[in-house]
Amino acid sequence: MADDIKILVVDDEPVIIRSCESVLRSEGYNIEGVLGGKEAILKMEQTPYDLVFTDLKMPEVDGITLIKWIRQNRPDTGIVVITGYPSQDTIKDALEAGIIDYVPKPFTPAVLLDVTERSVQWIKGKAAVEEEKKEEEFPPSMRQEIDRVIKEYRNKPGSSIPVLQRCQAIVGYLPPVVQKRVAKGLNMSPAEIHSIVTFYSYFTMKPRGDHNVRVCLGTACYVKRVEEVLEKFKSTLKIDVGEVTEDKKFSIETVRCLGACGLAPVIVVDEETYGAMTPKKVQGVLEEYA
């Protein structure tokens, strides 16, 4: 795992580079070293690195300048500062310029490894967040519809729930981008909108399948052993509650009573209600939507 992480160590003391190399290379990291900011920039112009460890006080191009250059030209690269002067001012400058962490000199191999691992995690996490963001892009037509809904309700007090309901009907779920758009449109904080989305069971932050299977877990259905029907749906579709099948065709949700207790156990696929369900009927119901 570690060998696909490329690290560049920048320090005017060769001993630091050597000790970094010996510690991190044995852990399988792909590591190189240079003796100054200028060399670092030259190297980075050639190849991208995942992580850069840099000293702050260096002749010619110093650490802060290097950090700013990296932020500008290689924004995906993570930066860790190695410094013998962790005085508040310099660290503050570095933090403002955008670093992940710092290692005070002198350091033990354990500290270096710890910081490295955390930084790698941070980079990966950031990559995951960005990937998610890409997935969340939704078509402009939806955006227009959302804006229309927001405009319709903008001046009505207490409209957050109806707006979110309508937006969920448009997009199918409520990813963070949609929540932020609603928050901005209704002049509320994203946190407030998020707190509403997570409070009510009607809202979902996960996309649903083309066909959504809702299994009623009300008392009457429970007594009629709906549990076994739910198990059958899970094993047939090979997903858990709240998940979507790989082909995005089906998703399973549970609800707290559909108010059709006379037909228990009840399930609803999209808008269609199926009563007196048994595990045996599951296959047949799913085939209707295949």
Added chain:
Amino acid sequence: MEKYRANLLMCAGTGCVASGTPKVKDALQEELEKQGLADEVKIVLTGCNGFCAEGPVMLVYPEEIFYQKLTVAEVPKLVEEHFLKGRPYEKLMFKDPEKRAAIPLMNDIPFFKHQVLRVLRNKGLIDPDSLDEYIARDGYMAAGKALTEMTPEDIIQTIKDAGIRGRGGAGFPTGLKWEFASKSVADQKFMLCNGDEGDPGAFMDRSVMESDPHSVIEGMLIGAKAIGASKGVIYVRAEYPLAVARLETAIKLCRENGLLGENILGSGFNFDLEIYLGAGAFVCGEETALMRSIEGKRGMPRPRPPFPAHKGLWDKPSVLNNVETLAQIAPTILNGAEWYKSLGTEKSTGTKVFALTGDIKNVGLVEVPMGTPLKTIIYDIGGGMTNKKKKFKSVQMGGPSGGCIPEDHIDIPVTYEDIVKTGAIMGSGGMVVMDEDTCMVSTAKFFLEFTADESCGKCTPCRVGTRVMLDMLTDITEGRGQEGDIEKLEDLSRDIISTSLCGLGQTAPNPVLSTIRYFKHEYEAHIKDHWCEAGICSDLCSFHISEELCKGCGACLRACPQEAIVGEKKKAHRIIQELCIQCRSCYDTCKFASIEVKPAIRKEKPVSAVKEGGDK
């Protein structure tokens, strides 16, 4: 108006629609046209009839003949027999369970015979989307009377004299609630309706909104006049799309006909209504939480006082009434308090709608006078157990806030007071009947799962306490129960009840307390003997075939997914315990009750391991 020889009232409630009403209706229409009867026979789609178990159902007027379990295949025969030849078609009629004789008339069927319809007065009789049909059944007469002839004090006095109590659960006197709000002084007041039926196992509110939406609107109109509100909101569950659609149509018709809006019926009184879709949170059944939800916030309750009658929605005086409560306002205003009180007991007047569900034969909605013995509801109306061979074990009332009433207590009359004495509550009227195959510990766990999940998180005792109780119950049902757990559960219950802010937390331990009260031996058997006698907790039971009772039919052998059953034809079969996963397939399949449930056989722990100093 055109005259028809016959009107076919087809139920188009959620239950019957799911059972096939739309297809049968199309087939029926087509067949009537084919036979040239379309000008003589009219099909009307009505709201929920209540007899959901037998759906799709249809009532033929003027004869009042009741047909059930309609299918497309039977339609041609039905039309030929009944409407061409004039012979009611016996095959689709309700059959007396004992004599097997067909019962043609609806009111002779036991399910309907014992009922008195007030709240459900229009169920299955009118087209819910028609204002004319509602008016034809005396609709909006009471509103007219209240708006033009009565003062707010008159209205409140009538409701107080009638003794109407809130049908949402706690049974607070409606007249008193209105009086408080009426006396509050403010520039704006709100009349609210709680249609967020969250109680699992209850569906009367959905049914009323679907089959008779105007009865709710009329009740709100009268209430609005009583408290002086000019705005109203009906808060409905988003899971009830049909109810929402019917209410929307009803409101639109009222606006067009001057029954909502300004200067209603020339009385100078203004009132308008809107629908607000709930987003699914059980705690929103609590009035302060519901009002917060309408304000677009998280539906969390707040301490009272101030009561909503003084500071409610948007801090204005507000009254929140349940759907069923509102549906009985109009007939009470029209007929007077004495009429209302003529049914029921001294403290619990009028009628109550119950949703009969579970292991009971006649599943559906029933309305009976308060004070009717529980036994009458379960056996005479409900027809007893679905599976006649199984014994009645208990009836759960009040949902997650209620409790289980065992067989020894089913002679009690259903009134608010008598039900509370048993440890259950009236709640919204859900009655879930359970037969002997129900594990009461698992049932208690089921409700705790619900409340632990639905706790809004505001009060720690409720948020954390219900979770701790749920973990303990899970341990007990999975064989990790310990001596003293029952007492710990009781202690914790008392703490949660006494330190939670709202009704959710104050009642959440009820299902546990009531099952401990009546079925303590089951808890003990789970903990000490690792035995779930109902055979539900798969870690705590083993299945065996009785050699005397087994006929060797092989049904269980075929049903077993594990191939754990062996035996020759016509000889007693046997279960190989090492292979058995306690799935109950054999138990459910056997027609001769030859499968016995015994304590768990600890497969993973051979006897020797226990001797060598295992944990027990």
